[in-house]
Amino acid sequence: MNKLLLVGIAIIGFLSAAAILAPFISPYEPSLIDSASLLMPPSYAHPLGTDGLGRDLLSRIIYGARISLGIGIIAVGISLCIGVIAGSVAGYFGGLADSIIMRSADIMLCFPTFFLILATVAVLEPSIINIMVIIGLTSWMGIARLIRSEILSLREREFIQAAKAIGASHYGIICRHLLPNALGPVFVNATLGIAGAILLESALSFLGLGVQPPVPSWGNILIESKATLGVAWWITLFPGLAIFVTILGFNFIAEGLRKHWGYNA
Amino acid sequence: MIVRAVHISKYFSIEGGVFKRETGLVRALEDVSFSVEEFSTLGIVGESGSGKTTLAKILVQLMAPTKGVVEFDGSKISNFRKDMQIVFQNPYASLDPKMRIKDTLYEPLLIHRLAMPKQLRDKARELLDAVGINEDALGRFPAEFSGGQRQRICIARALATQPKCIILDEPISSLDLTIQLKLLDLLLRLKERFKLTYLFISHNLNVIKYMADSVLVLQGGRIVEQGDMRAIFAHPSHPYTESLLRSARR
Ligand SMILES: Nc1ncnc2c1ncn2[C@@H]1O[C@H](COP(=O)(O)OP(=O)(O)OP(=O)(O)O)[C@@H](O)[C@H]1O
Ligand SMILES: [Mg+2]
Numbered sequence: 001m002n003k004l005l006l007v008g009i010a011i012i013g014f015l016s017a018a019a020i021l022a023p024f025i026s027p028y029e030p031s032l033i034d035s036a037s038l039l040m041p042p043s044y045a046h047p048l049g050t051d052g053l054g055r056d057l058l059s060r061i062i063y064g065a066r067i068s069l070g071i072g073i074i075a076v077g078i079s080l081c082i083g084v085i086a087g088s089v090a091g092y093f094g095g096l097a098d099s100i101i102m103r104s105a106d107i108m109l110c111f112p113t114f115f116l117i118l119a120t121v122a123v124l125e126p127s128i129i130n131i132m133v134i135i136g137l138t139s140w141m142g143i144a145r146l147i148r149s150e151i152l153s154l155r156e157r158e159f160i161q162a163a164k165a166i167g168a169s170h171y172g173i174i175c176r177h178l179l180p181n182a183l184g185p186v187f188v189n190a191t192l193g194i195a196g197a198i199l200l201e202s203a204l205s206f207l208g209l210g211v212q213p214p215v216p217s218w219g220n221i222l223i224e225s226k227a228t229l230g231v232a233w234w235i236t237l238f239p240g241l242a243i244f245v246t247i248l249g250f251n252f253i254a255e256g257l258r259k260h261w262g263y264n265a
Numbered sequence: 266m267i268v269r270a271v272h273i274s275k276y277f278s279i280e281g282g283v284f285k286r287e288t289g290l291v292r293a294l295e296d297v298s299f300s301v302e303e304f305s306t307l308g309i310v311g312e313s314g315s316g317k318t319t320l321a322k323i324l325v326q327l328m329a330p331t332k333g334v335v336e337f338d339g340s341k342i343s344n345f346r347k348d349m350q351i352v353f354q355n356p357y358a359s360l361d362p363k364m365r366i367k368d369t370l371y372e373p374l375l376i377h378r379l380a381m382p383k384q385l386r387d388k389a390r391e392l393l394d395a396v397g398i399n400e401d402a403l404g405r406f407p408a409e410f411s412g413g414q415r416q417r418i419c420i421a422r423a424l425a426t427q428p429k430c431i432i433l434d435e436p437i438s439s440l441d442l443t444i445q446l447k448l449l450d451l452l453l454r455l456k457e458r459f460k461l462t463y464l465f466i467s468h469n470l471n472v473i474k475y476m477a478d479s480v481l482v483l484q485g486g487r488i489v490e491q492g493d494m495r496a497i498f499a500h501p502s503h504p505y506t507e508s509l510l511r512s513a514r515r
Contacts, residue, residue: 157358158353158354158359159358159359159361159362161322161327161351161353162351162353163361163372165327165346165349165351166350166372166373166377166425166426167373167426168372172376176364177361177364180361180363181362
């Protein structure tokens, strides 16, 4: 384990713990409006201050972690499932299956993903589930390509040939031998994908198509701060910091894993 | 006869350029026919690139021949995935690096239902014992073993399916000389103990002489000489065999 990986795991572990324990550790209800304490700067009662409705910013950021990390992790989970299955089938079986899958991936890569997501969220409704699913459905292509190329390079190796010779099924060869040897670089990629998905949700929030208030996500807290930017710097700073630290954490994990496993890509 | 190769040819097309046009054809095997008697060892000898590995892969059906067929005696080999096994040249690439030795050995036992879940560990231990590897190897990964030890584990995996016939593709050529001889003796003992038929591939006629009853000499994908081991050693009929013999005597 290298330092980078440890620091990354510490950061993400801390944020995930906060997200999971939100009801127990957040000092206030995240949507509790307190007209007596509007736009209060950080103080003992409100460590990160309050927003324009008098809601406690720390509590909102802690609850926002649930939404933002949840979106990142589940969206990437969906794209991992699709990408791993599509990439293994394409790489292992080759031929027509490979052509169909990889051409679909190429076509999807040609679309400007952000506008695709934007259009879909605008037509459906920007619920948390829809956002997760749509980000997941539009970001599997890189993972599929990666898995496919790993599997192509493993497929002719002797231990795969030996597995065939002892009678292993296609399923057994893919799941027991190919994927365990191919998943390393994919995890590195997926870790970065989580950071990407969190940023994407923030960008959607900016256009009013992210997670809808009053449910707090880091994106929409940040965007709501726009109106009071001149008078209340803390509402902009802290959610921005949360996003920044999270992305840093995932990047540390990705870079750390890459070093730990000895890839140099 | 237990296995027979009937007029086997294998051509690889070489694709080149942007449009993947066929730009050439490698004739890796050309009209190869032979048969192997049960409980015997057929030595296959030839220099690098003569098509030995290609022939081995075709025999265990990891590769389809361009022409010809491989026939089995159905009364001896009913399921070639169980009754025929192969040990590859490079022991460093032949074991799954992410799998513990025990899982590598359990896999064939489970696939062919040769052990109940409770017996797996005992069976795996027996297999390791048969190839002279200590049982504490079970929980370890391939990276912790030397080339010779890995090759023994590969042999144990091949034995796991209780095969009738094993194809050994230069099983010792990547190992140290001292280890080579021990491995050859192990293979001879295993052959007696499990009543095996071997196809033993090598580029070294001395090794073939030590192991085989009959021999087949490949040159550029064609059989140039074929017959009883001792007869060929005494009277090689093809100049290529003579040159192999000369280099072996040195
Ligand atoms: N997948 C392939 N595609 C194209 N050509 C191939 C392929 N596999 C083997 N060949 C060619 O077929 C010929 C025979 O190769 P093969 O590996 O069978 O030789 P070999 O006798 O096992 O050699 P060695 O002693 O080096 O292992 C070689 O010229 C090789 O380049
Ligand atoms: Mg070879």
